[in-house]
Amino acid sequence: MKKIIEILELSKRISNSILNKDNPDNKDIARFFEKEDREYIINNLVDKEKLREQYLLRKKIEKSKSENWKKLEKGKKTNIRYLVFLGRVAAIFIGLFTTIYFIQIKKAPSNEIQISEEVIKLKVGKDNIKVIRQGETREIVAVSGEVLGIQNGNKIIYHTNPEIKELVYNELEVPYGKIFDIELSDGTIVHLNSGTSIKYPVNFLKGKKREVFIDGEAYFDVAKDINHPFIVNADSVAVEVLGTSFNISSYKEDTEIKTVLVEGKVNMYNTHSPNNKIILKPGYKGAWNKSEKHTYVEEVDTGLYIGWISGELIFRGSTFNNMVRKLERRYNVSISNNNVDLQNKKFNARFSVNVENIQDVMESINKISPFDYKIIDNQIIIY
Amino acid sequence: MLKKTNQLNRKEYKALFNAYYTSLCLFSNKYMNDVELSKDVVQDVFINIWQKKTIPKEKLATKAYLYTAVKNKSLDYLKSKYQRVKSDQTLDDIKKSEKDSFFLREVVVVEASEIIEKAVNTLPIKCKRIINLSLKGLSNKQIAEELSISTSTIKTQKKIAYQKMRPLLKDYFLLLLSPLFL
Numbered sequence: 001m002k003k004i005i006e007i008l009e010l011s012k013r014i015s016n017s018i019l020n021k022d023n024p025d026n027k028d029i030a031r032f033f034e035k036e037d038r039e040y041i042i043n044n045l046v047d048k049e050k051l052r053e054q055y056l057l058r059k060k061i062e063k064s065k066s067e068n069w070k071k072l073e074k075g076k077k078t079n080i081r082y083l084v085f086l087g088r089v090a091a092i093f094i095g096l097f098t099t100i101y102f103i104q105i106k107k108a109p110s111n112e113i114q115i116s117e118e119v120i121k122l123k124v125g126k127d128n129i130k131v132i133r134q135g136e137t138r139e140i141v142a143v144s145g146e147v148l149g150i151q152n153g154n155k156i157i158y159h160t161n162p163e164i165k166e167l168v169y170n171e172l173e174v175p176y177g178k179i180f181d182i183e184l185s186d187g188t189i190v191h192l193n194s195g196t197s198i199k200y201p202v203n204f205l206k207g208k209k210r211e212v213f214i215d216g217e218a219y220f221d222v223a224k225d226i227n228h229p230f231i232v233n234a235d236s237v238a239v240e241v242l243g244t245s246f247n248i249s250s251y252k253e254d255t256e257i258k259t260v261l262v263e264g265k266v267n268m269y270n271t272h273s274p275n276n277k278i279i280l281k282p283g284y285k286g287a288w289n290k291s292e293k294h295t296y297v298e299e300v301d302t303g304l305y306i307g308w309i310s311g312e313l314i315f316r317g318s319t320f321n322n323m324v325r326k327l328e329r330r331y332n333v334s335i336s337n338n339n340v341d342l343q344n345k346k347f348n349a350r351f352s353v354n355v356e357n358i359q360d361v362m363e364s365i366n367k368i369s370p371f372d373y374k375i376i377d378n379q380i381i382i383y
Numbered sequence: 384m385l386k387k388t389n390q391l392n393r394k395e396y397k398a399l400f401n402a403y404y405t406s407l408c409l410f411s412n413k414y415m416n417d418v419e420l421s422k423d424v425v426q427d428v429f430i431n432i433w434q435k436k437t438i439p440k441e442k443l444a445t446k447a448y449l450y451t452a453v454k455n456k457s458l459d460y461l462k463s464k465y466q467r468v469k470s471d472q473t474l475d476d477i478k479k480s481e482k483d484s485f486f487l488r489e490v491v492v493v494e495a496s497e498i499i500e501k502a503v504n505t506l507p508i509k510c511k512r513i514i515n516l517s518l519k520g521l522s523n524k525q526i527a528e529e530l531s532i533s534t535s536t537i538k539t540q541k542k543i544a545y546q547k548m549r550p551l552l553k554d555y556f557l558l559l560l561s562p563l564f565l
Contacts, residue, residue, distance in 0.1 A: 004447040007487045011494035018495070019502050029491075037488040044492045045499070054409070054496055060418060061408045068422060069400055072429055355418075 007032065018045060056355045118175035118332065122156070124148070132156070134178065142168070148202045155181040164203040173197040174216070177332025179308070186210060187223035188230065191309045194329040195251065204228065217249040219309055222264075237288050238274075240267045246280075247305045253325065256287040260305040268295065311353040317346045323365075331358040333378040339371050342382065391436045399438070400429060403446070406493050407453050413489040414457035414480050424456045450490050510540045517541065 010032055017025045024045060029038050044050045120132040125143035132151060140149045140156060148170070149158035156172070174180045174192045182190050185203045188210070192198060196216025204210045210230040222230045224243025232239045234250035237257045244264025250257040259268055261280040268278045268286045270293075278295055280286050285300040307314045313330055315323055320342045324335045330353055337343065347368065351361050362373060362380065372383040391399070404425060411421035428449070432438060439445045461477050479485060509530075516526045523541075527534045 003483075004450060004487065004490065005443050007490055008443050008446055008494060011491045012498065014491065015495040015498035015502075018499055033484065033488060037484050041488055041491050041495075045495055051496070054492075055500065057409055057412065057418065058405055058497075058500070061405045061422070064422065065401075065404055068404070068426060069397070072400070072426060 014041075014045070053352065053355070056352060060355055060360075118177065120175065120178060120180055121173040123171040123173070132172075132180070134180070140170075142202070149185075154179075155183060157183040158185040158202055160185045161203050165205070167201045167205060167208075168203070169199050170202050171197060171199045175332070176329050179311075184210075184212075184223075186225060186228070186230075189221040191219040191221075193217035193219075193249075193308050194332070214248065214250065216251055217247070217308070219245070219247045219306055221245045236271045236290070238269055238271070240269075241265070247302075249305075251325075251329075255291065256289050258285055258287045258305075260285045260300060260302055262302050262306065270295070307350075313349075313351040313353060315347050315349045317348065319344050319346055323347060323349070327358070327361060331361070331378075333358055333380055335380040335382065337382045339382050342369065342371055345369055391432070391438055396433060399432070399445070403449055404429075406497050407449060410450060410489060410493045411453050411457045413493075414454070414461060420460065421457075424460060425453060428452045428456055446494075450486075454486050510543060513537055513540045 010028065013028055014024050017023060017028075024042050026038070026042070029041060033041065044054070120134065122130045122132050122140070124130060124140070128143050130140075134154050136151060137153065138151050139147050140151060140158075142148050146161070147159070148161070149156055151157075172180070172182060172192065174194060174196050176195045178194055180192050182192070182198070182200075184190065184200055190198065190200075190212075193216060196214065196218055198212060198214045198216075198218060200212040201210075206228075208228070210225070210228050211233065212231070213233045215234070218232075220230075220232060220241075222241050222243050222245070226242050230241050230243075232241075232248055234248055234257055235252075237248075237250065237259070239246065239248060239259050241264065244266060245262040246264075246266055247260045247262070248258070259266065259280065261282050261284055263282055266280045268280060268288075269276060270288055272293055278286055278297060280297065283299055283302060284297055285305070286295055286297050288295045301316075304314045304316055308330070313326060315326075320337070321344065324337060327333065328335055347365065349364065349368075351364075356364075358380070359375065362375065366373070374381045374383075407425045407428070408418070408421045411424045412418055415421045415424065431452070439448050458477070458481060461480070509532075512530065513526055516529060517523075521529065523534045523537045526537050
């Protein structure tokens with residue numbers, strides 16, 4: 001207890017030195033914390049992103065504060081009465097009451113959108129589809145009974161298995177509103193965005209190219225193996241790499257298939273002219289326009305394309321129409337827009353899926369460009 | 384002997400809730416990584432307080448008591464969840480967050496950032512608006528036109544603000560003035 005009081009006093013001194021001297025007092029912090037924790041504290045108090053995250057969380061909590069107070073007060077009154085008259089029995093009763101009360105809170109997150117019934121599906125054989133629940137730990141077993149890998153929380157990890165001599169594919173389907181990761185048998189990590197499905201061998205074979213197929217959006221961190229090129233097939237585009245990190249987005253409803261290179265080197269080509277390879281450099285985007293059948297290359301801010309991995313939705317000069325598609329996927333909602341003026345309006349915005357729900361998002365857009373809208377379950381109608 | 388605890392009445396209870404609820408939720412979230420669950424944890428702690436009706440008398444001791452209670456409740460929850468899910472990673476995470484140094488450093492982050500945010504937020508609105516425009520690169524003259532006030536007012540307001548706020552606070556400023564659209 002004494003220690004934490006000292007820590008509270010330290011917090012006061014740190015904030016005062018930031019407010020008055022523009023610098024947290026490193027020496028003072030060092031009296032209480034080791035290097036790693038010291039850096040963590042300072043970073044959390046001066047880093048722009050960290051500040052923003054924290055601030056938004058605070059606001060989100062503030063929003064439901066009075067509502068939570070009311071609930072607390074309501075519950076409390078009943079408790080007092082029982083406390084007075086029933087003494088010991090009351091304690092049990094209160095316990096029970098609290099439990100019921102908590103279940104109720106969880107069941108009805110005020111007017112938030114209901115979580116969709118859609119689930120992550122893993123197809124391990126022709127008729128063998130497993131439902132993957134986020135956060136669980138379980139083994140992934142082939143139809144033959146062999147253990148292929150393990151699901152650990154929000155990720156499936158495939159083991160290498162030299163016994164497997166032929167290509168066996170698994171297919172993973174991530175619905176709208178969810179994201180999920182897999183680690184392939186070669187150590188390649190794939191982050192899958194909402195509304196994405198991917199087909200991949202449970203084991204890559206020696207001497208063969210490593211090849212996967214994707215529909216939707218994914219970020220690949222490919223394990224280096226110069227003897228086995230890694231190929232991502234997305235609709236009519238193929239991206240070939242040796243070991244590198246890149247993002248590829250190929251949703252059926254989008255007009256372009258976009259590849260953004262973060263690190264390393266990739267070759268892009270398409271089925272219409274497979275010999276016409278385009279080499280992308282880090283920080284560049286190659287976009288294949290489906291109707292024009294042409295690839296455009298341009299320099300981009302890669303952060304805008306990979307923010308989704310950490311739950312960020314970033315828009316820079318995006319038209320409302322483009323924004324709508326991304327919001328629908330990420331929040332698993334359907335947005336019908338009847339406001340013609342709005343369609344091609346351009347927005348800069350940044351949302352954090354873990355902090356802001358779809359109501360918050362709609363409110364924010366509305367503040368910038370007012371329009372009438374209604375949210376009914378997971379339907380949003382704009383007039 | 385000095386009386387170290389306080390009998391809580393309704394009014395004090397509400398004041399306690401108002402003063403600490405948000406920070407405690409934020410703090411619990413460092414353990415839980417889930418805002419809704421964090422709210423539940425804090426709510427639970429407040430229910431316990433009302434049942435006991437006693438609370439340390441001194442302000443810092445109250446805070447210390449609350450942070451400790453929220454930490455314990457959060458860890459209880461994580462452990463009971465671990466019992467059900469049994470994943471190595473969760474156990475590692477729990478062990479890490481059980482350490483005293485984790486607890487103390489998160490208290491510092493939540494406490495210090497709250498004080499700073501409050502300080503920036505208490506600046507008068509006019510003052511905030513001027514600083515915001517100036518951070519956007521507008522000259523005093525341009526700001527004067529934008530807000531239809533005299534340039535001398537702007538100079539004094541800026542002086543007030545900068546006396547309180549150093550350059551590092553620029554980020555806090557931008558944050559509080561335009562949280563969503565950067």
